[in-house]
Amino acid sequence: MTGGTLQQTDVETLTHWVGGSGLAGTSGRFAEVTDPATGAVTATVPMASAEDADRAVAAARSAFPAWRDTSLARRTRVLFRFRELLDARAGELAAIITAEHGKVLADAAGEVARGQEVVEFACGAPHLLKGSATENASTGVDVTSLRQPLGVVGVISPFNFPAMVPMWFFPIAIAAGNCVVLKPSEKVPSAALWIARLWAEAGLPDGVFTVLHGDRTAVDALLTHPDVAAVSFVGSTAVARHVYETGTAHGKRVQALGGAKNHMVVLPDADLDVVADQAVNAGFGSAGERCMAVSALVAVGGVADALVERIAARATALRTGDGRRSCDMGPLVSAAARDRVTGYVEAGVADGATLVVDGRSTPVDADGAGFFVGPTLFDHVTTDMSIYTDEIFGPVLSVLRVDTYDEALALVNANPYGNGTAIFTNDGGAARRFRTEVEVGMVGINVPVPVPAAYYSFGGWKGSLFGDTHAHGAEGFHFFTRGKVVTSRWADPAARGGTGGTGVDLGFPRNV
Template identity: 65%
Template sequence: MKRIAHWIGGAEHAGTSGRVGPVFNPATGEQTGEVDLASAAEVDAAVASATEAARAWREASLSRRSAVLFKFRELLADRAGDLAAVITGEHGKVLADAAGEVARGLENAEFATGIPHLMKGAYSEQASTGVDVYSIRQPLGVVAGITPFNFPAMVPLWMCTTAIAAGNAFVLKPSEKDPSAALFLARLWREAGLPDGVFTVVNGDKEAVDAILTHPGIAAVSFVGSTPIAKYIYETGTAHGKRVQALGGAKNHMVVLPDADLESAADAAVSAAYGSAGERCMAISIVVAVGDVADPLVEAIAARLPKLRIGAGTDPSAEMGPLITRQHRDRVASYIERGAAGGATVVTDGRQADLPEDGYFLGVTLLDHVTPEMDVYTDEIFGPVLGVVRTATYAEAVRLINDNEYGNGTAIFTRDGGAARQFQFDVNAGMVGVNVPIPVPVAYYSFGGWKASLFGDTHMYGPDGVHFFTRTKVVTSRWPDPGTSSVDLGFPTTR
């Protein structure tokens, strides 16, 4: 089995805590590695290295930082296939999904190459007589990212590209379930010419997380994960004087109006609900069928499910891979029985699918007649389980979304432009799709939800990312009257 170490000072460092965690291939159930789990002392050593590197990196010119980002972007594009294979090997998602993850992360590297423009401030000449006022953006110092298992490359790239381009040193604590992608990125950063210590990887569990949240040398923490943990991250980090953005869970709804293109809506529901085995915070987990579209929509979705091929992520014909662990697979499967017991109709039962014998596989499940009182509706299942809620009117559908505790993403399918515009006005969610089931913003906008899907006041990456990883300084300046200068500037002696 391979040993997965930390990355400190531009090189791998074996752990010294004496604690390790297992890493599995979810497609086979085989343990393929052990990851070192950092102690608080190891986190402290990593932050010390990053602090030293941050001092010099802050002084690097914007053009030099941009050059490193351009090189990193090229390396990432050239080796996207290799990184996708690493992701599939430890997460289990099919190679097409893994390649898509890398591509979305690559967008953030491309955005960050524009850091000379993104760091611009404002300037006001002659704010008062002989007085100019201007603002500048400066890095925070050492910042950290705590990232989830479901996107082991993309989410770190949401954070580290902007943070590093802005002049910070970045400490990454990836999920201990699939940590190898983080080390792959570390090697690319080194090859791109990033100075040692500016990008650090500390593997670990709660001990490492708590050490990051309480460390006085870390100025800001960015997090993506479940809502209970996001709340903990936010409260603990801010209590220790840190800037924190913590993205939490979701229960994303897709509203289908009676005038929608039925075939397109059904295709979208299937891809958005079951892609990456439903293990993504932007997955559609609830379809809201309005009026008489419900029966034909459920039939159209159900007709597509037997054609969905489930297998190892390395199988080119597979469209959905396994779940991340056996425990998570069993937890997701338990919701099928609970949904049926609560009164939902099990249209397709993923437990009865023809699945590989080994690994953590579960077939796709479709539940009809779901109601807001059922835990299959209230809980973030994070697996290939799609529920259908039926409403009589558009207003009832919107009320359903707005009453939900989460406000991450939502979508509407309709041919009516007026209805679509009204929906984006009415709905309380941070990201809205119109005939787009997973409305993840492009890199030059920002990603984030509302309500229990976000703790903090800034979204992830894009303009909000630049704001989060920098702080603004305002300078008010006055220079001596040119008439008093020892250098003859051709000015009159009085004005």
């Protein structure tokens, strides 16, 4: 239930985090937070009103001047302290992620570790924010460039990575001198509050990091608020388009990362056992709820039969259940997500695809009525089927068959998404050609999930990205700052009392 007024007495009631402490909402609207492995309601989270958003932004705006003027050395000390605290207590955060999202603990720990990489990258802010200088660019004139923070920035994050995706953005934004208002998914709100308390323990001043819970009301409030300078978003393509169009229409800098349909191309010379392992890892990890999950495997030149057999054997051997137990794959995040995925499975069967492994009947190791769909494998999928055209966001892997490399490349490039792709081959020339010709932003060569290291930038092409700046890396620092160039002249002390050699000249200044 989202947006209704709840009467709950046996579960925790969460708050926003504003000005360094918890703050109750004013809307009277709440959403239920569930444990997806059991279906039990564990908390209620307030849905922000426009007034709540105003208070959150005002607190961040009030904190900005002092944080902007804090030296880079002091800012960096706070980041290092946050990094050390996160490193010591990462297990706590992973447990929160598993309890609200459902992914197994090992996967949640990996998420935290990848977010930590961006924190560590942001600790290099003094170097990454360096400007440049040219002495005597013109006679007696020096030119310097510098980068300055934007002010209050919004981060709107999805449910599938409650820690890692926010950490793609807020460490860099804070290191650069901005104040952040984080709007986490209402399905997984507790990780954001845990992070806010960790920032406070690390010594971050009140108001520099704010958590605003909510739904579209909160999102639109950040997109239209006059004191919010920029917004980062990760989510579905439809919402990413709305975020980009609304934010830019209100004069904001926006980076909106949208949906995906990631292909794994398998050439005939590839090691099929390695491919099968990696297809299972990339297709079914985190129950397929990753924007970089492989959902379409393109088998080239007659390898499909042997490959499908290998993938099916591995998929049926996976253990599905409560992520806190000894399982390989956990539940989907909600009942609605489960029903959506099973609906696509039914559609695939109706469209004529061959259902090799049916995750709807997978036995699960869990208590209660959790939101489970086991690994699901389709063969003989064609590009007009909904299981191919749509982003299912679940553990459904579709195998498409083509005869040649050129057909495989054309199939990938014709897709409206361009987030991630991979090719598996032992032919270096074919891999190099694919790297050059494929129209996708992140490419793996014998790597199924090519998420770049933190010092590179994350982002796709085409319908997978709105805006021209990717997440983290050097582009992240560029997004959260704006450039300024200063041109200066100082009179020679020996020439004081005169014009300094400038005189009156109405012509356009030239560098001489």
